[in-house]
Amino acid sequence: MKTKVHTISFILNGKNETVSVNPWEFLIDVLRDKLNLTGTKKGCGIGECGSCTILLDGRPVNSCLTLAVSVDGKEVLTIEGLAGEGIDPIQKAFIKKGAVQCGFCTPGMILSAKALLDDKKNPTDEEIKRGISGNLCRCTGYQKIISAIREVALTKKDTNNNDRKE
Amino acid sequence: MTMKEKDCIGVSFLKLDAAEKVTGYAKYVADINRIGMLYGKILRSTRAHARILGINVDKASAIPGVRAIVTFSDIPGKNQIGMTGSKDQKVFAEDRVRFYGEALAAVAADSESIAENALRQIEVLYEDLPVVETIEQALMPDAPQIGDKGNICLKFTIKKGDCEKGMQEADLVLDGEYHTASVDHAYLEPEAVLAEPIDNGILIYSSTKSVHVDQREIARVIGWPLEKVHVVAANIGGSFGGKPDLALNTIAALLCVKSGMSVTIRYTREESLQVSTKRHPCIIRYTHGIKKNGTLTAVKLEILADTGAYIDYSSTVLQRMAIFGAGPYRVPNVLIEVKGVYTNNPVTGAMRGFGVPQVAFACERQLDRLAKALGIDPFTIRYINCLKDGDTTATGQILKGVTISQLISAVQQRIDEEEKKCKDKRIKPYEREAWGIACSYYGNGRTGMPNPGVARACLDKKGSVKVIVGTPDIGQGSNTIYAQIAASTLGVDPDCILVTSADTRCTPDSGTTSGTRNTAIVGKAVQLAMEKLRSLIMQKISILYSVKPEEIKIKLVNENPMIFIPDREPINLSKIAQEIEEDILVEERYDPPTTPLDENGQGNPYAFYTYSVQGAKVRVNLYTGKISVEKVIAAFDAGTVINPTLFEGQIEGAIAMGIGYALSEEIKLSKGIVKNNNFDEYIIPMSMDMPEIETITIQSFDPEGPFGAKGVGEPAVISTAPAIANAVSIATNKEFFNLPLSLEEVSNVLKEREATT
Secondary structure, eight states, rough: OOOOEEEEEEEEEEEEEEEEEEEEEEEHHHIIIIIIOOTTTOOSSSSSSOEEEEEEEEEETTTSSBGGGGGSSSEEEOEEEOOOOSSOOOHHHHHHHHHOOOSSSSSHHHHHHHHHHHHHHSSSSHHHHHTTTTTOSSTTTTTHHHHHHHHHHHHHHHHHHHHOOO | EEEEEOOOOTTOOOTTHHHHTTTTTOGGGGOOOOTTTTEEEEEOOSSSSSSEEEOOHHHHHTTTEEEEEEOOGGOOSOOOOOOOOOOOOOOSSSSSOOOOOOOOEEESSHHHHHHHHHTOOOOEEEEEEEOOSHHHHHHHTTTOSTTTOOEEEEEEEEEOOOOHHHHHSSSEEEEEEEOOOOOOOOOOSOOOEEEEEEEEEEEEEESOOOHHHHHHHHHHHHHHOGGGGGEEOOOOOOOOTTOOOOHHHHHHHHHHHHHSEEEEEEEEHHHHHHHSSSEEEEEEEEEEEOOTOOOEEEEEEEEEEEEEEEEEEHHHHHHHHHHHTSSSSSOOOEEEEEEEEESOOBBOOOTTTTTTTHHHHHHHHHHHHHHHHTOOOHHHHHHHOOTTTTTTTTOOBBOOOOOOHHHHHHHHHHHHHHHHTTTTOOOOTTTEEEEEEEEEEEEEESSOOOEEEEEEEEEESSSOOEEEEEOOOOOSSSSHHHHHHHHHHHOOOOGGGEEEEEEETTOOOHHHHHTTTTIIIIIHHHHHHHHHHHHHHHHHHHHHTTOOOOGGEEEEEETTTEEEOOSSSSHHHHHHHHHSSOOOOEEEEOOOOOOOTTTTSSOOOEEEEEEEEEEEEEEEEEETTEEEEEEEEEEEBBBBBBHHHHHHHHHHHHHHHHHHHHHTTTOOOOTTEEEETTTSSSSOOOOGOEEEEEEOOOOOOOSSSSBOOOOOOHHHTTTTTHHHHHHHHHHHHOOBBBBBBBHHHHHHHHHHHHHHH
């Protein structure tokens, strides 16, 4: 059986990336096996646990359900690309608030949190819970994850208020 | 210059591995890739019980890209594995399979797809045998025999006083039969392993709670001496009593030895849920005797636990069920019998709580039913009967420092306050709300056997202070706790301590990360090792500078450990280390004082007990049977809390697991096949399911523990499900006897009420 190998180009963590993929390959396998970005985790393979969450054009998706060919021309952010000069405030809050235990759900959880906070500057606790409802965590009971996200929102709010004052 | 003696105990020091985890750089086993690495796949039995008449691998061997195939006949050592002494399990089945998914053969190939294709080309000839699906079937007179010595594989008894006499003294005798479901650890990281050849042997990267157990088991199977087999734990994506899969690790080692190449095997979630060990499903039959004044006179308990096809950890799990069978209560007459029963179901083993969650559910339901029958409230019956200072347990151990009464009172007070606050809140006419409570206690460490924590402490020539332990940090943060204990002992900042754990090449065997033993037992060894290191450093300095050791002080200056010697400028510890010119390395062990249980189950099985009381508020929809947990108030006495954030993290995570155990989690089996083998149907709590959790800790100090500390990882899970079940019973005025309280279970019980009223 001959199938056509596709060459796809997309923006990966802020840089142009070109890679050859088979039409049936999922994004998670391309990220992990071909591009060595192993921060994206495979926990279930059927889009239930959210460990493989990445941001596709800013929206959280399960990379285990996303065909690699479908990201051609789009923008992909994985956990490895989140930190800029220093680590992202969400990453910082996860460390500070004790939101990390085994850490396997953490990359996906953080990217879902980023999508939520990019969308809603000041989410309620209910909105935070809903925002991470696609990401399972077995260690923390979610409490410290929720408080980390809440803290980022509050800090941003304070900064915005200060900006206005200036 | 600011000077301070930093206190590292009771401080939420940041978890050592958090930074590499939030950035995605932490490597779990499946993240490790090697050039030219082979991919292993395991051929699994498609029968739960069958004779194996033949396995033919010829076609598979001929496939290009297949580098090695192994079956039982390729095992150079012994085809025998097990987490405990029983070792009744095989790496590969020989003449018979006893559970669905038992390994028959394995392939290592250039890619996963070649390996999968090769598996399909292996021919297996089965002769079907009748499948034993339940405990009841296993105990039928004509049942197929699964083990070599019948289907009852384990038996534990506890006898104290005269149970029959105690029942006669009672004014009320109450029976109850309870059933609990099989559940999975559901760690988010599926099992994985990487085995690679190294100069002097083989190196295994494992997702494991026990590198030294892995090492011994692998060495026996591949027939190599221990010193050629090395096991290192990568980052571990959750354990909760599960992991390693010994069959997986030994198979990877066999493929590596046969191919001479690096081999990785990574489970899918479906494979993990089918073949990993589970929490024992149980049939629990209680009889309690009680006086009109609410005093328990006797308890009789019979437990039948489904061990699945092999023993694994069942011997320790079932023994704990027996030990904690009377609950955290003062009962003068006790008769407990726990039996392990082989079936053709997935193997059951250790899972957070080691059998106590099942027993606590049934025992706490009994307490509430007894209270109701006597017309007293759930708090009162527990105040009357709970263990108090100087009381003896069911095993005859005299306890000191028991705080259950205080914990009940702390929870009761908070529930009363909450109730006042919510007085005017309206719920829908078809909903009911109620609080339920449950008490528990839990012994830290392994049961009545030596289980030393071993730790090394080192000041090397460059001035680094190191702690070296064999127990893996499974994600809960034990390495951070060790750093805090070490830092506090030495008088430095936890940032100054380098912790190395779980690598048989350089760490001592400190035992497994199980039985809530890391903080109390391994932590104590860390403290002892650091004390010894500190006194050796002082001795060396006293010789170098001609001062008395007691005149030397270690203090932190701007976060740097400095040595203060009278009439001298403070000297940096690393400078002293250079002057000492050699590594100072010490090793200490701490074995908790316990005694083995005698033939009546009497003895002192643990040196530490953690106490807990939880209150849960539920809302029940009477039409649908849907339960939501509204709030959990959880009170603990775990001695000194070394790191409050990590401590709360254990409790909150355990309560989530307890909610899953109470409401939604159940491994559904048919002919030994797991029907709900992924997270679409095996339902663990998600963020929206979680109530507010309030943690209360009682200030106490355990005289044995490091800085007075005890463990909390497992104790935290025990009381949640019983508190929820009791709340649901109160809310609906109906008794519940089975876990989980699924929609189906609850609506069935509610319908029974309609039928009978």
